[in-house]
Amino acid sequence: MPIRCEIVSQDRMVFEGDADIVIVPGSLGEMGILPGHAPLLSTLELGVIRVKNGDQEEVFTVTGGFIEVQPDIVTIMADASENVEEIDVQRAEEAMQRAKKLLEKEAPPDPDAYLRIQAAIKRSSLRLKSVDQYRKRGQRSRPPGMGASK
Amino acid sequence: MANAREVKQRIKSVKNISQVTRALQAVSASKVRKAIDQLEDTRPYSVKAWQVLQHIAGQPDRSTLHPMLIKHPSVENVIAIVISGDRGLAGAYNSNVIRAVEDWSKSIQSPVKYITVGKRGRDQLLRRGRDILAEFSNLPAQLSYMDISPVGRLAVDTFLREEVDEVYLIYTQFINRMIHRPVVKKLLPLETGVDERVKTFAESEPLIGGYIFEPDQKSILEEIIPRFTILQVLHAVIESFASEHSARMVAMKNATDNAIALADALQLEYNKARQQAITNEMLDIAGGVEAISG
Known part of the structure; x- marks a missing residue:
């Protein structure tokens, strides 16, 4: 019996479907959720969510959020989440460059700005890495300037 | 003759x-489209968040989990967050909200303090000599969590300081472009079975055992409960905006x-x-x- 998996981010429904196992980056390390899991409430770290159903696997990036598990349903409330197949590689690369440039220029005056830039770098690198690692379609991260799929 | x-x-x-009215109609038509888009985009998260809150509130050991779950022994002070529009010319939209406030406040014995969102509701309640704790207006058309968090924060903090015993949310639910319904929702203390909409959404049986919390109960509940509660206020405002614009268009x-x-x-x-x-x-x-x- 599969477990139902729903991933919502703050601005849309990202994924809805059945799964044999859902692997998420929990706050205490990676967790695999199987059907019939005990009720659980946890925070999520930056990382990837893998939803396996039979021989199919869908991979999503997540930048943090929460997970609620009931025996028959996993609800993931992500701050932001994307299917790896949908990631716009060019945009991620540009965001990475921008953030790096900001850090090179000078140390940001306040620690908040510094943390924001750090977070931006982490997000972009997560997106680029997960595309390299998990994208099924032929194209992986392209040389810059090649144009994205969208 | x-x-x-x-x-x-x-x-x-x-x-x-x-x-003039045709121009206003056209303006509202484009606003209503944007408002409905935003509503539909953010609805899944808000519904899920509310569901999780309900599940937490349904825990067997609820009263030990978080102060926002604790029912105060007696209800002496009440806050109502009333969401209306900044502008008129929207048919019965604003007066329906006020009527809902009137009907609801008859059933409340304790003194009520109001937090208003929108100028129309504020003016109407002032005219009726109600006690207004705070007012918010001129909110941006595309709302984010940051815009609403002061509204929710105020209600939550006042509740946590035990200055009030219950918090209600009065807003207009958007059903479709023609139908909007003023609703009163009890926000705090968090209780189960407050919103029948959630029951239809919940696909699972009520929880039997308690949750496993990671990293630990305190830190996750401290994070989730206030945030998800404020999110409900945001969602209510988004629903009200969509209702207002479509009411004005009609x-x-x-x-x-x-x-x-x-x-x-x-x-x-x-x-x-x-x-x-x-x-x-x-x-x-x-x-x-x-x-x-x-």
């Missing part, structure tokens, strides 16, 4: 009005239709008056001729 010139002037002013469409009908009726009256005037002149001439020849 009114004279032709007066009628002509009225036709002109009615036509001007119809132009009201302006009706006004335009009425103005056109009125202009048609006046045109008929004008034609009659003009013909009457011509007939009168002809009669005068005929009478004059008769008088000379006779």
Whole structure:
């Protein structure tokens, strides 16, 4: 019996479907959720969510959020989440460059700005890495300037 | 019968009005589309968040989990967050919210303090001499969590300081472009079974055992409960905005239709008056001729 998996981010429904196992980056390390899991409430770290159903696997990036598990349903409330197949590689690369440039220029005056830039770098690198690692379609991260799929 | 010139002037002013209302209708139409988009985009998260809150509130050891789950022994002070529009000309939208407030406040014995979102609701409640704790207006069209968090924060903090015992949320639920319903929702303390909408969404049985919390109960509940509660306020405002814009669009469409009908009726009256005037002149001439020849 599969477990139902729903991933919502703050601005849309990202994924809805059945799964044999859902692997998420929990706050205490990676967790695999199987059907019939005990009720659980946890925070999520930056990382990837893998939803396996039979021989199919869908991979999503997540930048943090929460997970609620009931025996028959996993609800993931992500701050932001994307299917790896949908990631716009060019945009991620540009965001990475921008953030790096900001850090090179000078140390940001306040620690908040510094943390924001750090977070931006982490997000972009997560997106680029997960595309390299998990994208099924032929194209992986392209040389810059090649144009994205969208 | 009114004279032709007066009628002509009225036709002109009615036509001007119809132009204004048509423009307002067009503006609202584009706003309503954006508001509905935002509502639909953010709804899944808000519904899930509310569901999780309900599940937490349904835990067997709820009263030990978080102060926002604790029912105060007696209800002495109540806060109502009332969400209305900044502007009028939206049909019955604002007055329906106020009526909902009136009906609801009759059933509350304790003194009520109000937090208003929107100028119309604030003005109406002030006129009725209600106690207003805070007011928020001129919110941006595209709302984010940051815009609403002061509203929710205020209610949550006041509750946590035990200055109030219950917090209600009064807003307009958007069902479709024609139907919007003012609703009263009990926000705090968090209880189960407050919103029947959630029951239909929940696909699982009520929890039997307690949750496993990671990293630990305290830190995750400290993070989730206030945040998800404030998110409900945000969602209520987004629903209300969508309702307001579509109410205004419908009201302006009706006004335009009425103005056109009125202009048609006046045109008929004008034609009659003009013909009457011509007939009168002809009669005068005929009478004059008769008088000379006779």
